[in-house]
Amino acid sequence: MPKTITPNQLLGEIGETAVRLRFLNMGFQFDVRSRLEAGIDGIAEVMDNGKPLARMIAVQVKATDSRRYASEDGEGFNYLLRSEDLSYWQGSNIPIIIVLYRKSDGTFYWQEVPKDAGSEERRLHFDKNQNVLDVEAVDRLAALTVPKAGFGYYVPPLGGGEEALVNMLPVTLPTEMFVASTSHTAKKAAGILLERDEPARFDWVIKGGSFISFHDPRTSPCRHIVDLDQVEAIETSHFAFHDDEEERYNFSFLLRKALDHQVRGDLNWNKDRKIFYFKALDANRPRTFAYEASKKKTSTEVVNVSESKTDKTRVGFVRHHAFVPRFESLYDEWFLVINPTYFFTTNGFIPHSYPEALLSGKKRLDNSASLRGQIIMWHRFLTTSQREGGLFAQTSSEPRLNFGEPPSIALATRVPEDVWGSQKKVSEADDNQELLNFG
Incomplete structure (x- = not known):
């Protein structure tokens, strides 16, 4: 056949x-x-x-x-x-x-x-x-x-030049930090602070019987969890650029706790998703953050109230601007890597039961310009107190983390907008720069 x-x-x-x-x-x-x-x-x-x-x-x-x-x-x-x-x-x-x-x-x-x-x-x-x-x-x-895992990534342009914005803010550290001995674990120490009448603060790390912080524990409620006669001031660089990887990890964790303390008046921390997000001021009420972009003053609705599609008289969900923080050291400098995202609640306070679909839908609308605008907005928010004072309720003597401008890189060719997904009108910032995302 x-x-x-x-x-x-x-x-x-x-x-x-x-x-x-x-x-x-x-x-x-x-x-x-x-x-x-x-x-x-x-x-x-x-x-x-x-x-x-x-x-x-x-x-x-x-x-x-x-x-x-x-x-x-x-x-x-x-x-x-x-x-x-x-x-x-x-x-x-x-x-x-x-x-x-x-x-x-x-x-x-x-x-x-x-x-x-x-x-x-x-x-x-x-x-x-x-x-x-x-x-x-x-x-x-x-x-x-383009690999989306590892230290960082950016979308490779294949075809007219422009300036790209990197989603990393240089961190200026306090020159000294404090170390003390303690007999408490971190969990036990937190319990002691919460039981007292004074406002508790948690911008510290306890590891192996040592308490480490940027603030002097003798001047705060933390005096109750350390051995006061064993408090010592040391140079921050000793821990910040330690040869041991575990010590650098502990320092990175301390930076996150210090940032948490600085922004506590305006941002919440969600431990499950490990993100900071803007607090709502009242139930079902939008919140706007005004700031100055590179070319003009602008504002962003950082807490957005969305009505129900089926019942216009009812709130469907509340969307909060948020970011995933990550501290990374490069050579002799520390950076805060900001990955913009969103957090969803039912009324501004109660976490939404099914945020995944809402998040994926919003992410599909984000393009290079909107992500760039969010990086600029977060930089302006984190540095408002540096420029104006008073955003964070702290005294001038309080040690703090300061943040520099996100670096820019000249690209030989332009990143096409359609690489980022659907087009949409963006009003967060008026900046002719792309975003290099170090996720």
Whole structure:
């Protein structure tokens, strides 16, 4: 019996060839895998003006002759991801995209397989405007290859120059700090402070029988948890740049506690998500923070009240501007890394029971300009007392952390806005700079 090639086999080959040609015309390299592939048909390599960048994207091609996609209309459609494919893709160490090719109309659509997709069947939505595989998608595809873990990252620009803003604020430390012996654990010490009539303060660290803080414990309620005759002032640099990694970690924790003490009048700390967020002043009442951006005075609604979509007389949720703090040392300097985010409550005070969908929806609207504006806003907030005094209820003799301007870097080429997601109008700041995000 003579061998035959089925129409589906032929269509598969046509689809892979068409997708390879499309990537080549977009300026990518594309290598087709062998017949032993189990769910990845090819590897696309990002190139910049013909220069390979060793940044890879795994591509799974799905071809059809003329069939309509599920729930297809003029705006988009859905595609079902099979559990066996998802199980296979879970182990990938590079981004994976699905490319759909339809022979009848010569259309190409792409979408990233979510990294947290799991192994259960799920539908992937394709937007016919945003998910076309053509030269307009080059920068969004390149953005997929940027690692989002580790010390930091930024979106690599592939094409007109500009200034980029780094989300790191240089920290000016107090010149001295205080060390004392104590017989209490951190938990026991906190309990002692809370039991007393004086306002408790927690900008300190207890480790291995030693109490460490930037303020003199003899002048605060902390005198009740230390051995007063063992209090000693030392140079901050001794701990800040210690050779031992564990000591630097403890110092980083002390910096976070000191920041918590400084902003306690205006920000809350959520220990579960490890974020600072703006306090509401009253239930279901918005709050605005006015500040001066680089070119003009502006303001941001840092606590936003959103009405219910089904009942306009009722509050749906309250959104608070927030950020994830992280202190990092580079050579002989400490930085506060600010990753902007949001915190959701039901009325300004009670945490929302289902914040994940609200957060993901808001994050999809954030682009480079809005993130840049948030970094500027947080810098202005954290430095208001340095410039004007009085934001934090502290005396002039109180040791404190001071923050410098976020550094800027000249980029040879511009980061396209569509790398950051959907476009939206931004009013947080009037600054012609991008954001380099050290997450």
